[in-house]
Amino acid sequence: MIGPSWIEKADQIFILLKLWVIGFLPASIRDAVGVLLCVVAIICVFPGLFAISVLLERKGLGRMQNRLGPNRVGPYGIFQPVADGIKSLTKEDLVPMSADGAVHFLAPVFLVVVVFMGYAVLPMGRHMTLVPMDAGLLFYFAMGASTELSVFMAGWSSRNKYSLLGAMRAVAQMISYEVPLLMSSVAVVMITGSLSLEKIVEAQNQYTWGLPHWYIFTPWGFAGFVLFCIAATAETNRSPFDLPEGESELVAGYFTEYSGFKFAEFFLGEYVGMLSISGLGATLFLGGWSAPFAFLGWVPSWIWFFGKVMLSICVFIWVRGTLPRLRQDQLMNFAWKFVLPLTLLNLFDAALWRFLGEGWERWVVCSAILLVAYWVMARVGFKRKHIGPRSYRYAD
Amino acid sequence: MLGEGILKGLAETARNFAGSYVSAERLTTVQYPEQRIAPIEATRDFPFLVYDGDDWEKGLRCVACQICEKECPPKCIYIVKSTDKKPDALGKMQIYPARFDIDISVCMSCQICVEVCPFEAIKMDTEFELATTDRFGGLLLDREELSKSNEHFHKIHPTEAAEVDARLAEEKVKADAKAKAAAEAAAAKAAGAAAKPATVATETPAKPAASGTEIAAKTTEGEKK
Numbered sequence: 128m129i130g131p132s133w134i135e136k137a138d139q140i141f142i143l144l145k146l147w148v149i150g151f152l153p154a155s156i157r158d159a160v161g162v163l164l165c166v167v168a169i170i171c172v173f174p175g176l177f178a179i180s181v182l183l184e185r186k187g188l189g190r191m192q193n194r195l196g197p198n199r200v201g202p203y204g205i206f207q208p209v210a211d212g213i214k215s216l217t218k219e220d221l222v223p224m225s226a227d228g229a230v231h232f233l234a235p236v237f238l239v240v241v242v243f244m245g246y247a248v249l250p251m252g253r254h255m256t257l258v259p260m261d262a263g264l265l266f267y268f269a270m271g272a273s274t275e276l277s278v279f280m281a282g283w284s285s286r287n288k289y290s291l292l293g294a295m296r297a298v299a300q301m302i303s304y305e306v307p308l309l310m311s312s313v314a315v316v317m318i319t320g321s322l323s324l325e326k327i328v329e330a331q332n333q334y335t336w337g338l339p340h341w342y343i344f345t346p347w348g349f350a351g352f353v354l355f356c357i358a359a360t361a362e363t364n365r366s367p368f369d370l371p372e373g374e375s376e377l378v379a380g381y382f383t384e385y386s387g388f389k390f391a392e393f394f395l396g397e398y399v400g401m402l403s404i405s406g407l408g409a410t411l412f413l414g415g416w417s418a419p420f421a422f423l424g425w426v427p428s429w430i431w432f433f434g435k436v437m438l439s440i441c442v443f444i445w446v447r448g449t450l451p452r453l454r455q456d457q458l459m460n461f462a463w464k465f466v467l468p469l470t471l472l473n474l475f476d477a478a479l480w481r482f483l484g485e486g487w488e489r490w491v492v493c494s495a496i497l498l499v500a501y502w503v504m505a506r507v508g509f510k511r512k513h514i515g516p517r518s519y520r521y522a523d
Numbered sequence: 524m525l526g527e528g529i530l531k532g533l534a535e536t537a538r539n540f541a542g543s544y545v546s547a548e549r550l551t552t553v554q555y556p557e558q559r560i561a562p563i564e565a566t567r568d569f570p571f572l573v574y575d576g577d578d579w580e581k582g583l584r585c586v587a588c589q590i591c592e593k594e595c596p597p598k599c600i601y602i603v604k605s606t607d608k609k610p611d612a613l614g615k616m617q618i619y620p621a622r623f624d625i626d627i628s629v630c631m632s633c634q635i636c637v638e639v640c641p642f643e644a645i646k647m648d649t650e651f652e653l654a655t656t657d658r659f660g661g662l663l664l665d666r667e668e669l670s671k672s673n674e675h676f677h678k679i680h681p682t683e684a685a686e687v688d689a690r691l692a693e694e695k696v697k698a699d700a701k702a703k704a705a706a707e708a709a710a711a712k713a714a715g716a717a718a719k720p721a722t723v724a725t726e727t728p729a730k731p732a733a734s735g736t737e738i739a740a741k742t743t744e745g746e747k748k
Contacts, residue, residue, distance in 0.1 A: 191540050
């Protein structure tokens, strides 16, 4: 995209800023400081977005429940996250006497570290990837899967039945949904032919008649995106898949025994994980940092990336405000009997899309396969059990 | 079709979200310290002692019969009987509570004290802003803090208070009639025998209380055994 130089400058503003800063340093340490600056930027920006999303969540959920939401701290309650932060920092940090101190301490730290590692490969704008890795997607999933370990560390070390039950649920759930999450992303890798997230975005950053080539606008991409969203929601323990912390039955699940700043770290980990998986979803299916219309190409690429991430967060909040929590068996059935078969079929569909050539036929065939499969799966898997008046066979 | 219900639900919450910005009557909550809703009549939290007239010490209906103290399930009431007697609201000589404490940190708002009180002396209050910085002394209310006028009772529970007033008036009329009849009978009889029925007549309203205390005393004895 060629435009006046100020457009490019706005697009690359952060990179130019970094180059300007490290320009003052001796050449030998420039690269190291540059990377450090990027890391610091990530560690500052995403907790900031975390604060914004917590506020959005509290206000949004309130509105969905016909309440006002927090409105005391600052105008319209916009400083509520600050108050929350100060509160959790000043609270007493309790460690149960019988808990395994070291593991209990390490669990939240590990969670936050692992969650932030995922950002290393996310392209947040044109040339704005911290580590442009060839196997970026693989790295992302390796890091994403490590959060299970932290959850189980928390649950096991607390020596509390609710923590342990919550952690076991969490591990069962996260491992079950890890599979469809990976499988739905593999379709994207198959079409793009690369595991590099940068290349995946580049492949989507093309326009026909002013419309982008985002994968969500293909039958397999749409199905993949929906399945990815379901799996991502479960992966981040968000409602309606928030069983690991189901407060109605498990107090607070795996972080029952955490208070003060460690609790805040879990909270941070959860939201930063949400932001990161939203970023991955946007990168894989929604064209990453590319503009939704060709004529909007002059808007800086990072605005599109962060806009898409925040939009996904709003959808997360909307879903949370709407759906009740599932039961554990429903959750597992849903993962293994519905989502996983559909993701496998979606892989096949993506392959078909690739080999049917550039015609209208592939649109019809691929859409039909997915629609029929969805209809059949819904019919078979979610057959309404006819529950009539109860009859007592042995009672007289 | 699968997923239809989810979409309907999403539409509903979206309608709520947008609607709450448009119409204020959708919002079901009030902004508490500034805005208040009057409590409904059946509201109750902690007991208070009713007094008639203007002076709480003179008008206290409580005669320290201790039924409530004995019936109280969490045992949050503490009463010390007076050694002397003083005229109650009706002008009759009665024992009064020298101390009457309720520990509202223990009270569970069950209203049993109100149910058992034969003198309509203890009723449930609606005051809920009882937070204090002193968790022991501040939550232990003495009889002065507990005393509230009958007008206050009328204000918070108008129906119940009207019933209570009617009942008390009726009892007063009955007692007066009895006393009158007794006095007439006494006048008709010889002067020596006159004193006895008169005292019986005046003591009648106090009787259920006495029997109540006896029963309560027996039960506590039984428990001790």
